[in-house]
Amino acid sequence: MKIGLFFGSFNPIHIGHLIIANYMANHTDLDQVWLVVSPHNPLKEKGDLINMYDRLEMSKLATEDASNIRVSDVELKLPQPSYTIDTLTHLHEKYPEHKFSLIMGSDNLVSLKKWKNYELILRDYQIHVYPRPGFENAELLNHPSVHVTDTPLMELSATFIRKAVKEKKNVQFFVEDKVLRFIESKNLYR
Numbered sequence: 001m002k003i004g005l006f007f008g009s010f011n012p013i014h015i016g017h018l019i020i021a022n023y024m025a026n027h028t029d030l031d032q033v034w035l036v037v038s039p040h041n042p043l044k045e046k047g048d049l050i051n052m053y054d055r056l057e058m059s060k061l062a063t064e065d066a067s068n069i070r071v072s073d074v075e076l077k078l079p080q081p082s083y084t085i086d087t088l089t090h091l092h093e094k095y096p097e098h099k100f101s102l103i104m105g106s107d108n109l110v111s112l113k114k115w116k117n118y119e120l121i122l123r124d125y126q127i128h129v130y131p132r133p134g135f136e137n138a139e140l141l142n143h144p145s146v147h148v149t150d151t152p153l154m155e156l157s158a159t160f161i162r163k164a165v166k167e168k169k170n171v172q173f174f175v176e177d178k179v180l181r182f183i184e185s186k187n188l189y190r
């Protein structure tokens with residue numbers, strides 16, 4: 001199968017992520033999209049990153065009714081911080097029958113040159129990139145492994161949601177109902 005890997009902290013998963021995952025799973029030649037929850041992005045401070053198991057659980061809740069979207073916990077079992085090239089190597093060995101590619105927003109493409117062994121990622125994997133406002137001119141957009149998609153975008157960030165929850169503002173519709181209930185029941189991001 002052709003699997004698109006959508007890596008992220010998902011702190012928390014929101015409808016921007018879900019729209020992209022759904023688009024990639026159903027409007028491209030990918031058979032499935034796997035959301036790979038990263039315990040710790042090597043380029044980000046841990047800051048207000050909540051427990052990885054809660055982020056994994058919210059990602060599962062948000063996608064349990066979605067066809068062709070799965071959630072992967074592979075990085076929870078690998079060393080931290082989560083280097084994408086190491087996860088890709090691991091997945092390639094574990095699932096030789098699948099053809100993996102990457103999915104990312106152009107904001108991440110801008111920083112790709114700071115990633116561990118980014119040349120290997122570009123050499124060995126195709127990357128589906130969707131434009132995000134403010135990051136239209138990423139240098140790597142013309143790389144032969146990079147494929148720019150035409151996705152409907154929702155300019156929303158997990159940072160916005162965390163801040164709103166902290167300020168006791170209503171974030172209904174920004175996240176799936178089940179995710180909202182999970183956040184409330186565990187008193188997350190307060």
Ligand SMILES: Nc1ncnc2c1ncn2[C@@H]1O[C@H](COP(=O)(O)OP(=O)(O)OP(=O)(O)O)[C@@H](O)[C@H]1O
Pocket residue numbers: 007008009010011016017020103104105106107108132153154155156157158159160
């Ligand atoms: N609104 C959005 N629409 C499309 N893609 C998004 C959106 N928000 C984040 N992404 C993408 O999802 C992936 C994971 O991002 P991440 O989990 O850091 O979300 P985020 O909302 O940007 O989080 P934070 O605000 O905490 O930095 C990245 O490739 C990022 O480009």
Ligand SMILES: O=C(O)c1ccc[n+]([C@@H]2O[C@H](COP(=O)([O-])O)[C@@H](O)[C@H]2O)c1
Pocket residue numbers: 007008009010037038040041042043044082083084085108114115116
């Ligand atoms: O491999 C790297 O060097 C590397 C550097 C920065 C980010 N990443 C990964 O990119 C993904 C996006 O992270 P985030 O925090 O924007 O959701 C996440 O899975 C990180 O582990 C990976």
